[in-house]
Amino acid sequence: MYIILVYDFGENRVAKALKTCRKYLTWVQNSVFEGEITEGNLKKLKIELGNKMNKDEDSLIIYTLSKNKYINKEIIGFEKNKPTVFF
């Protein structure tokens, strides 16, 4: 399946969330990740993030998309994860 994941974690938990998400998904912007992921890995990711978050303050949204992913993705402005910069 293909997912878009956005998190809003408290300042002292953001770095851990970033590190965890990077293991499974591609970073696209600030606290936004996306990518193809197996059901098993999504389960793992949710457990790992769940252990790191403060559920009274932090928020995590996971959009599961169809196989076609999205119809279109438009990036305006600075593309923060330009492959030339990060790979």
Added chain:
Amino acid sequence: MYIILVYDFGENRVAKALKTCRKYLTWVQNSVFEGEITEGNLKKLKIELGNKMNKDEDSLIIYTLSKNKYINKEIIGFEKNKPTVFF
């Protein structure tokens, strides 16, 4: 069409971006909005945000989804836009 919009704007431009997005979409988390939008309004929204952003620093991603929206949306943790709080 249905869109998910995520922005990453510099601190002194965030409030303006938030205000602009609220005119057209539903706020879901931090710098994430979503909603049904006409092509005309999307054009307006992009122009308005484009005028407010610094294109060398700020980033805006617009995912356009099919009519079926997403297959699933899961919110873990604190649901920041609970209707009881905001309406």
